[in-house]
Amino acid sequence: MIIDAHLHVFRPATSDYPRPVDDLAPAERQAPVEDLLAVMAGAGVDRAVLVPLGPEDRYVAECRAAHPDRFVSIGVADDDVTGRTPGIDPVPALDRRATAAGFSGLRMNWLGDPGTPVTESPAWPTLRYLADHGLVVWYYAPPEQLPLLDQALTALPDLRVVLNHLGFCPPASGSGWVLAVDEHRRPRIAAELPPPTLPDVLALARHPGVRVHFSGQYAFTRTEFPYADLAPIGQALYAAFGADRLMWASDYPWVRDVPGYARLPAIPDAHLPGLTAAERDAILGGTAARLFTWA
Numbered sequence: 451m452i453i454d455a456h457l458h459v460f461r462p463a464t465s466d467y468p469r470p471v472d473d474l475a476p477a478e479r480q481a482p483v484e485d486l487l488a489v490m491a492g493a494g495v496d497r498a499v500l501v502p503l504g505p506e507d508r509y510v511a512e513c514r515a516a517h518p519d520r521f522v523s524i525g526v527a528d529d530d531v532t533g534r535t536p537g538i539d540p541v542p543a544l545d546r547r548a549t550a551a552g553f554s555g556l557r558m559n560w561l562g563d564p565g566t567p568v569t570e571s572p573a574w575p576t577l578r579y580l581a582d583h584g585l586v587v588w589y590y591a592p593p594e595q596l597p598l599l600d601q602a603l604t605a606l607p608d609l610r611v612v613l614n615h616l617g618f619c620p621p622a623s624g625s626g627w628v629l630a631v632d633e634h635r636r637p638r639i640a641a642e643l644p645p646p647t648l649p650d651v652l653a654l655a656r657h658p659g660v661r662v663h664f665s666g667q668y669a670f671t672r673t674e675f676p677y678a679d680l681a682p683i684g685q686a687l688y689a690a691f692g693a694d695r696l697m698w699a700s701d702y703p704w705v706r707d708v709p710g711y712a713r714l715p716a717i718p719d720a721h722l723p724g725l726t727a728a729e730r731d732a733i734l735g736g737t738a739a740r741l742f743t744w745a
Contacts, residue, residue, distance in 0.1 A: 452496055452497075452715060454702070456614065456615075457501065459481050459513055460503050462480050470504040475503055481703035485706075490711075494712075497521065498521055500521050505525065507550070510523045511523065518745035523551065523553045524553055525548065527560070530543040531547065532558070533573050534572055540573070541576065554743070555588045558588065559591040559620075560595065561577070561591065568598040568599075568605070569605060577609065582608075586742075592621045593619045593621060596651070603660065611654075611657075613663065615663055615669070616662065616683055616684065617645075617651035619651075620639075634708040643670065643680070665697075668704070669701070675709035676720040678720075684721040685721065693729035693730075696718075
């Protein structure tokens with residue numbers, strides 16, 4: 451079984467289906483679930499993890515409900531559920547969303563203020579809720595958040611975390627990375643290779659609850675498919691975490707046409723020569739199959 455462990459579906463932005471609008475996803479752009487199912491079928495991909503572009507849960511929840519045997523979903527954190535909205539208790543706010551949308555994890559880019567212990571952060575009750583309820587932290591946060599993540603994993607041994615996109619840490623705006631939209635309408639990120647955060651990411655392997663997406667190569671590369679310049683990063687992650695904690699993902703729809711969705715499951719073999727059949731199966735689906743409860 452092949453499972454795509456991170457992708458996006460969304461409708462055109464309307465009052466019924468609000469979502470973030472920017473150069474990458476202008477109001478008229480869409481990635482409907484019908485198209486996703488077609489490209490998955492063409493590539494032999496069986497299941498997927500759906501992630502919305504923002505904290506609006508409606509469309510992804512509808513897709514998951516319509517195809518419970520194919521999809522699980524992730525919510526995207528907002529200020530309400532991370533304790534940054536005055537007067538709103540983050541735990542009931544998160545519980546309402548998780549119950550209504552049925553998501554299996556929460557994408558977070560903020561765990562607290564650097565320099566303040568994570569146990570004193572407004573987001574601490576949220577992290578405890580996620581650990582207690584078996585929901586996954588879908589982590590894609592600036593470098594200064596990594597010490598807080600390490601603290602959270604130490605304090606909450608049951609917390610499960612998936613580091614998005616090879617563990618790259620997108621910094622706050624104005625801090626050096628250049629995020630652009632390329633000629634194929636994909637995100638293009640000019641980041642240092644390997645990223646200076648890689649040693650800290652590799653050190654997180656000591657926490658058994660951490661897994662890493664084997665994904666996003668297209669956005670960081672300076673070469674053409676299969677993105678050989680990213681292979682050393684993948685090899686370092688494999689050495690630290692092992693195949694049983696790596697999860698292949700496409701990041702559809704950005705890669706739908708270039709390089710083409712069906713080509714992407716070949717990247718693990720291209721970057722990790724010598725994989726055993728069991729290791730390949732783990733990266734391409736087994737790790738994600740074990741992480742989530744599927745209908």
